[in-house]
Amino acid sequence: MKGNNLRIKDIGEFALIERLVEVLGPAGRGAGQGVIRGIGDDAAVLQNNPGTRLLASCDMLVEGIHFDLSYFTPRQLGWKALVANLSDIAAMGGRPRWALVSLGLKPEMKVSFVEEIYAGIAELAGKFGVTIVGGDTCSSPERLVIDICILGEAYRAEVAYRSGAHEGDLILVTGKLGAAAAGLAYLREGGKAAIDGAEELRQAHLKPVPRVKEAAILIHSGMVGAMNDISDGLASELHEIVQASGCGARIWTERLPISQATALMAAHTGVNPLDWALYGGEDYELLLTISGEKGSPLKARKLGRTLAKATGTPLNFIGRILPLSGTVEMVRPDGEIEPLLPEGYNHFKE
Amino acid sequence: MKGNNLRIKDIGEFALIERLVEVLGPAGRGAGQGVIRGIGDDAAVLQNNPGTRLLASCDMLVEGIHFDLSYFTPRQLGWKALVANLSDIAAMGGRPRWALVSLGLKPEMKVSFVEEIYAGIAELAGKFGVTIVGGDTCSSPERLVIDICILGEAYRAEVAYRSGAHEGDLILVTGKLGAAAAGLAYLREGGKAAIDGAEELRQAHLKPVPRVKEAAILIHSGMVGAMNDISDGLASELHEIVQASGCGARIWTERLPISQATALMAAHTGVNPLDWALYGGEDYELLLTISGEKGSPLKARKLGRTLAKATGTPLNFIGRILPLSGTVEMVRPDGEIEPLLPEGYNHFKE
Incomplete structure (x- = not known):
């Protein structure tokens, strides 16, 4: 990736978002994945399959609490940030479809570091047909914060609630x-x-x-x-x-x-x-x-x-x-x- | 509210979530609002109206960057945290329906302070028929972080994109x-x-x-x-x-x-x-x-x-x-x- 020493504060929010969308590639476009409009408007516009229930969950990770950058590469971190979300949808019996990624970033962070986080997110998203359709980036001076909201779908009869256990199971x-x-x-x-x-x-x-x-x-x-x-x-x-x-x-x-x-x-x-x-x-x-x-x-x-x-x-x-x-x-x-x-x-x- | 001097670290995550759900009241149950299952499973289970597009957006606020607690009461902060989301759905021509609230909290914060944030969220959510269907709470030692993901819906012909302007408009x-x-x-x-x-x-x-x-x-x-x-x-x-x-x-x-x-x-x-x-x-x-x-x-x-x-x-x-x-x-x-x-x-x- 170009400009390896660029800091986030050098390019600002809008240029950063443009670069992150580029890193996402197909995982940010979602052709044929029910994405009518992804990143780039006030909200994503999505089309779920008829007869399905919509599943939604979110998971926030904070540096030093959930992960330690001394042993996570940014790419691993991006991957892992999405894991908990996909796992939640799987546990409901559903298929993960779309994700929104909010990042709280330190202004002096390297742009390439954030791009690597996104590359890790895109890698796992691509593996399971998930499209990144939105998000937010803002300044978080002390700690990196990643909050991902996942949307999925499941056919009504297939939703697996945690309340579904019966005596003898x-x-x-x-x-x-x-x-x-x-x-x-x-x-x-x-x-x-x-x-x-x-x-x-x-x-x-x-x-x-x-x-x-x-x-x-x-x-x-x-x-x-x-x-x-x-x-x-x-x-x-x-x-x-x-x-x-x-x-x-x-x-x-x-x-x-x-x-x-x-x-x-x-x-x-x-x-x-x-x-x-x-x-x-x-x-x-x-x-x-x-x-x-x-x-x-x-x-x-x-x-x-x-x-x-x-x-x-x-x-x-x-x-x-x-x-x-x-x-x-x-x-x-x-x-x-x-x-x-x-x-x-x-x-x-x- | 009881126990006004209780700190978050005194009661832990699970008890905190129980109290927050109580504060939400009807805004956390969503009877008749397409909420099949709200807070309390791996993911919320939702039913959108047939013929609609799903709208999704999120917005992250960080203490000291987006808001200053010296002039925001926690209730005002909760209200304001949801405003940007509802505004995004409105701008797409949609009706806001469900929200997921992720909070990064300082462990020594008073429980009543977080309850007040939730009361503010519930107040605005109730005004527009929005149900809080999920979220996450975790530790953020230096700064309060609020990230809300909003879901809404709009009939296909009524979605207002920012790309819809024409010469002479x-x-x-x-x-x-x-x-x-x-x-x-x-x-x-x-x-x-x-x-x-x-x-x-x-x-x-x-x-x-x-x-x-x-x-x-x-x-x-x-x-x-x-x-x-x-x-x-x-x-x-x-x-x-x-x-x-x-x-x-x-x-x-x-x-x-x-x-x-x-x-x-x-x-x-x-x-x-x-x-x-x-x-x-x-x-x-x-x-x-x-x-x-x-x-x-x-x-x-x-x-x-x-x-x-x-x-x-x-x-x-x-x-x-x-x-x-x-x-x-x-x-x-x-x-x-x-x-x-x-x-x-x-x-x-x-």
Whole structure:
């Protein structure tokens, strides 16, 4: 990119926006993606598919709180900023379509740095057919702030609410748990620990892939009851499902899918890997329930095979929905039952 | 409100969100407003009206850049944070429907302060039938950040693009210009200047009313070509219309509607009131063009009377669209013609 030493304050807001639109390329035009008018008017003008519900969610990231520029490249940061949004739409059973990106920027930042953030956003957006249709840029002197609003759509019968769990349902989870927390520990330590699979952990924290394709396959099976994405840790997300559905849940800790690399990093750090799996945030896996009628474990295994074949992502049966309202229990390998508290990342709490 | 000395860090994110939802009341539930599921799942689930286009826009405000807490109460701030959004939807010829509110908050802030921001948002949202359907809260240690994403809808034939101006069109503007800038000057001076109409200026800066009703009346007349809201000053907005439409424009400075209070405050401050009218931002009036065919000045006057009767808001004819691409001129009272440059608020530029 030209003018590598240009600062934002040298070119101002309007020239910056022009350059960012250029960086977006096709991800900013959205030909054939229901974009009647994208960036460049008072508001974007969009056309959603008839018969669909509109899905909307937003997610704000603040430098030093959600990310650390000492180990995120701006391109990774752009990618990651959009992940939580796509994951939210996936968790509703929907298809992400359009995003609006608000940036609070330090005036002395390099233009090329912001362009790289946008390149990361465009990379992930392009992967899932999402068009950036608007946004805002303004000055934020101390910290970089990124707030992305995502719009998606889902057919009415396919929306997966977190209130859709019923007594007896099986509880399933995609992928592996705790890897993002293990990756964060690895990066915070300087990224030098000699751990087998360290790259997998780094990627889990820096460049997770939202489970958009997996969610579509799961939803189309017609078996999904409740679904959440795991952004704040399994314990917290399971409590949300249980509260919204008016039921309880029991999980077996030995069933939780934890990768070898996560286990190794946990041993290296002196942490119980279960804590990362239960309370570590940002895994962006899907937590879902499917009907617990007769033969359903068999159906769950079949669904798992279908999912793995299509996407490479495993699906694991980790627990059951109980009738007892609000109670979440975990069963230890020795059979001991303990309450699982809704801990996880909570902003503001010290 | 209870617990007036509670700090955000005392109660954490989840309890804060619960309290904010309570503050929103009906503005957070949206019964009958196309809200299938509002706050409380991974994404809001919405139903727009068949045959409409979806409109989406967002606007980020940063403490010390866009607003100063020394003269904004938190309730006024909440109101104002939503104004720019509603104004954007109005300027597209649309009806604002749903909003998502992202807040970057200082952990030591009082909970009651954030509740008041939300009360201000709810007040304005309620006035225009807007439901708050989602958002995010996170920690922003130095500065309060508010980013609101607005969703609206408009019937396909009624969307007003800024590219809709044609040679010969009349240029019209609602309300008065420069009052928000005059109000800012008044507040910055300490709010003590003995100016007739000072309260009008204060309100213009602190609690402007977006021209949602006015836009609907104008759009339904079928006469609107291009439309923009004046957030960055008339000069900048007119340049946007002219650029998008591939034409030029001429305005007569003596036709610009400037209130007596603005003129008085300008004299008091030693500023040319025309500068506030042309380059002062945040007036949130509408700038529009209507077809310039024979008899159109008469039609414009009739439209103005209809608008004033229904809303009390004046409509003024201030200029004409010219064929010369990209050129914007202003005619001084003595007949002298000068280029009008696209100045206005530009973030980052020093």
